[in-house]
Amino acid sequence: MYIGVDYYPEQWPESRWPEDVTLMKELGVNVVRIAEFGWQLMEPEEGRYDFSLYDRAIKLLTENGIKVVLGTPTATPPAWLIQKHPEILPTDENGVQISFGARRHYTVNSRIFHEYTKKIVTEMAMHYGQHPDIIGWQTDNEYGHEKSDRSYGEEDRQSFQAWLEKKYGTLDQLNENWGTVFWSQTYTDWSQIPVPRKVLQEHNPSLLLDFDRFCADAYTSYNKLQTDCLRENIRDDQFLTHNFVYTDQAINQWDMAEDLDYVSYDNYPVWGGLAEPVSPSAIAHQHDLCRGTKNGKGYWVMEELSGAQGWSKIGYLPRPGHIKLWTYQAISRGAEAIVYFRWRAAHFGTEEFCHGILDHDGIPKRKYNEVKEVIDSLKEHGDDWIASKYEAQAAVYYDTENAWAWNIQPQSSAFSHRQELLRHYTPAHKLNVATDAVNSRSSLEGYKVVFVPIYFLENPIFTEKLKRYAENGGTVVFSYRSGVKKPNNFVTGQTLPGELTEMTGITINEYESLQTGQQNKVNGVKGSLSGLESAATVWCDLIDPVTAEVLAEYDDCFYKGTAAVTKNKYGKGTVYYIGTALEETMLTALYKEIFQEAGAEIIETQNGVEVVRREKFLSAMNHSVDRPAEIALPEGNYIDCATNQKIKGALKLAPLASILLKKE
Structure with missing residues (x-):
């Protein structure tokens, strides 16, 4: 396995190079990008x-x-x-x-x-x-x-x-x-x-x-x-x-x-001006996109954050444990090589406050020692871990053209394509269901659930794949504002949700764009949503069920009592439609029921704890900076790959701790 650094020899006196290389060797670096x-x-x-x-x-x-x-x-x-x-x-x-x-x-x-x-x-x-x-x-x-x-x-x-x-x-x-x-x-x-x-x-x-x-x-x-x-x-x-x-x-x-031959990706969970890192699910989704770009093939992280970053503004200082955690998260989701940015903070130029493994004085300190801990922990099992298969149970649709269409016409001041995409990715991540990023080129075979969030620019090729997938027993989940546009960016002349009408078993004859600060309310009326409440923001599709059953209704405005979330049988499969931007609690409850009915494996953990299974390997990461966590492990006996300690039943993780286990 390659673990290395981004190195800029041109920015340093040549007399410093031998010391840099000596420190790299002591660290365990085996590759540099220059x-x-x-x-x-x-x-x-x-x-x-x-x-x-x-x-x-x-x-x-x-x-x-x-x-x-x-x-x-x-x-x-x-x-x-x-x-x-x-x-x-x-x-x-x-x-x-x-x-x-x-x-x-x-x-x-x-x-x-x-x-x-x-x-x-x-x-x-x-x-x-x-x-x-x-x-x-x-x-x-x-x-x-x-x-x-x-x-x-x-x-x-x-x-x-x-x-x-x-x-x-x-x-x-x-x-x-x-x-x-x-x-x-x-x-x-x-x-x-x-x-x-x-x-x-x-x-x-x-x-x-x-x-x-x-x-x-x-x-x-x-x-x-x-x-x-x-x-x-x-x-x-x-x-x-x-x-x-x-x-x-x-x-x-x-x-x-x-x-x-390979896709690479630059992983910066925090950047200049940010008070804290982006959410763990946002980072995970980026890794899924990277892995999905070559249809599941492993990739390189060519720049992995190792210190506080920024140009004119400096971002959050990564806490002790963050470097290891973000490295383990990347490898868990398909990275085959990690290259840390950067070896040493520059004395001049625009990026002089982009801190590296070494800071401006060039002396090994905490971050150097943490990277050494990471490299040492991967010596015995790292190659086997990256060679193990990542088997996703769910797929999340992402298409660049759909993103472009949204950015051209966001339709609400409260709408952010990235934010709304993550709204529908985060519950799967929270329930630790392995996910892939898919688009119209992807095969849907083998997935238990396919999520198609904010499917604004409808793709006829992908829609036909979804229909066949659902007809044959698959579960599809759509969100609000789906099926609106044709590939040339015209609005469909059909009653919404356009080409998705038969699949979803609904029609949408009216809708309301909610601006920043506006909201409606949704009450759950059936299944896992029964008794739950959520604010409804960004958008409200007013759903008229045709063959679909109603799981939740709006509770405000003239359309109080109108369907907000529905479920429809289509062929041998099931199709859901979520007509508004729901809060995480209600959405997670719905996802849990969807996964259970579809037969997907869930590993429930407390907020901020991420677990990824790859064949015999199980990695666990506690993203919280101040809360310890305890995880109920799946059945079996496990070995801590770093210490060879045997673990069964429950696993305790300190704040920002990450661990790799191997099932005996």
Whole structure:
């Protein structure tokens, strides 16, 4: 198993390198990622390449038994390149060109930038492609991050028009699919079509969704340009990856992953300005997305937080135990390698307050010792753990296009796509039911329950899969505002929930968008919801049951007594519809009943305790910083993989404790 660090030798005097490498060896580090921001050093002026600094650093690392992952440096085009070709710079939605001075300062549609990319990536590949201790390559760095996923310049506009002509063939087809008769927007020449810069009101939602698709395709093509250059010049056993950030940007990770051997991910449970980490379920869902991007294949965490992070603002200081806990959580959910960000906090530059395993003084302290504890704890069983199978019992739908459609038209000031997605993921995480992230490409075979939250942009391929899945005995759970939009971002002409009407056994003839501060009330009337109450926020679908039974009703406004949650038999299966944003207590009670009826295994724990089973291994993590926990273990005898202590029946966990058990 690889456990390593992100290292920036160019930021330190060369006289410091030997001490760094010695400390890495003592720690147990066996891999580093380097060079992803080193373009200026590798090509100090156009056409003159100099890899000597990295040659020396790689020699020192590899002579000491440390393998290397190289990053291509294209996220930071050098100043000389921008001076010569300022047209490479991206343009924001106000038409203002973004300046040189940070990173990701290029438009992915620049043909000139493509040519310079080919040159630097090819030169790197030719220089390092046969090195025996360079095991892999990371393309660029965090595509689309920091709002770099969209650019609105002249070259972007021309590329967008060409993309549209290829997609639609004729302007008549485009005008029909965008509904351009509205507000006299009909196009009679491809050159008339804008990129969606600022307008006085709002752009055509169909144009906006296609622009997101175009931006995603452009990044996929750009990544393929890099992987093609690499594969032509490197050994077959050097892997290719990219470190994704899953934040609903105009990036299609699933398309891009087809050109990669592994998916990587940058895991920051807390960042500058945050008073505390994001919820454990939010982190877990990111890991599920990462694993699902290559259809269940293991992945790398290429940047795992190891210290307080931030640029102009510094975030929460990870407490003792957090590094181990977040590492165990990542491995539990499919990570095959952990690379901590960063080795040492920098003395200069934008990230000088991004703290690492070592702080600014370079002296090993608490965090160094905690990482050593993690590495030592994985020596005996780490490889077997990552090789064990993760078997999900439930699937949660996530589609980037659905996220884009929501971000174009959130319809309520209280709506957040990420927040509402997590609302419907968190109860499964709380009940410790193993989950996968799925989309229209995924097979639904083997899952006991499929959750389809906020299915706004209905996908005909996935809907047909859901129908077959339910007909054959599966359980499907929809949430409010499902089945509203067609793939071209038109509203369906059918009574809601559109194509889902027969499956759900309901119709929705009216609905209400609740704004921030507004709420209704829901009373449970049947099953596990009987007697329970919840606030209803964000949205209220007024459900008319046709064949469905009512599980909960609204208790306020003119629609008091109207169905809010329903359950319908469909074929051999069951389909639920949740018409509003329920509170966690009621939603968890409903999920528990759903899982029990579907035959999914539940491991009930107190709040903040996460348990993940992978074949004979069981990992348990207490995310609470101040509450100890006791877990009733599933039947069997277990061994603590770190201490070889035998455990049966109950397991006690201190705050922020994490443990790996193996069933005898």
